[in-house]
Amino acid sequence: MSALTVVRAGGSQLFAPDPARDGRFVVKARWIECDNLPGAHPLHSVQFFHRQMNEEVDSLEASAQALADFPNAPWELRLALARQCSDEARHARAYRAQVERRGGHVGQFPVLNFQYRIITAQDDLIARLAIQNRSFEAGGLDAIAFGIGEARARSEHELADFYEAQLADEISHVRFANTWIRKALKDDPRTALRIGAAMNRAAEAFRQVMGTEGTEGVEYPAAMAARRDAGFTEEELQHLLELTTAAQAAEREKPADRTAAVV
Numbered sequence: 001m002s003a004l005t006v007v008r009a010g011g012s013q014l015f016a017p018d019p020a021r022d023g024r025f026v027v028k029a030r031w032i033e034c035d036n037l038p039g040a041h042p043l044h045s046v047q048f049f050h051r052q053m054n055e056e057v058d059s060l061e062a063s064a065q066a067l068a069d070f071p072n073a074p075w076e077l078r079l080a081l082a083r084q085c086s087d088e089a090r091h092a093r094a095y096r097a098q099v100e101r102r103g104g105h106v107g108q109f110p111v112l113n114f115q116y117r118i119i120t121a122q123d124d125l126i127a128r129l130a131i132q133n134r135s136f137e138a139g140g141l142d143a144i145a146f147g148i149g150e151a152r153a154r155s156e157h158e159l160a161d162f163y164e165a166q167l168a169d170e171i172s173h174v175r176f177a178n179t180w181i182r183k184a185l186k187d188d189p190r191t192a193l194r195i196g197a198a199m200n201r202a203a204e205a206f207r208q209v210m211g212t213e214g215t216e217g218v219e220y221p222a223a224m225a226a227r228r229d230a231g232f233t234e235e236e237l238q239h240l241l242e243l244t245t246a247a248q249a250a251e252r253e254k255p256a257d258r259t260a261a262v263v
């Protein structure tokens with residue numbers, strides 16, 4: 001059990017227990033406890049891909065846990081979750097290949113399982129979709145779209161091609177979540193209150209894991225086209241654009257010498 005054990009805020013759980021990891025892995029609870037190598041370090045990219053690999057496994061495990069925890073969910077939603085499991089497994093394998101291609105190995109760096117622990121702490125499937133797909137993965141759309149341009153600029157075309165394929169998959173994950181969340185809101189408008197409460201818990205949990213260290217300077221431009229494809233409305237996109245523009249302006253006013261990655 002890691003240092004961040006099951007914590008309750010206002011009677012609600014912030015973190016579920018860690019998912020299982022075999023003896024190759026060292027599991028940490030907070031970003032600050034990880035290696036977090038600087039961008040100029042020779043192992044920086046190995047560490048980055050190792051982190052991505054474990055995050056994809058977390059996403060696979062969270063979707064698989066949803067299938068196990070909500071056996072009576074509509075069949076079409078369960079099918080979408082099962083497809084997501086398959087996609088995330090493919091992404092994890094691809095990131096593992098990137099690690100090994102650079103001479104790294106599974107378990108080389110400590111890992112965080114904050115996504116799984118935050119998502120599966122919620123006992124409401126719609127809330128889980130809002131946190132996992134509509135928040136974490138939607139943020140991932142921005143990061144991946146940014147990564148495509150970076151990889152192309154470095155002439156790493158194979159990596160850029162993988163990112164493009166991954167982006168298409170992640171768009172579909174965000175889109176089906178948006179579809180089911182909108183349906184749930186239409187069926188029962190009080191769903192908005194449940195989602196809001198769950199998002200507040202997730203934000204508090206995320207703050208505890210990442211601290212200010214893990215999120216400073218990590219603002220990607222909003223991938224507007226990808227988010228539009230993923231089912232966000234024009235109003236939501238406009239709101240997001242205002243938020244990211246403000247965050248980037250605030251970031252420019254600070255001395256910037258750090259690198260961190262969150263997908």
Ligand SMILES: [Fe+2]
Nearest residue numbers: 056059088091
């Ligand atoms: Fe993925």
Ligand SMILES: [Fe+2]
Nearest residue numbers: 059137170173
């Ligand atoms: Fe995904």
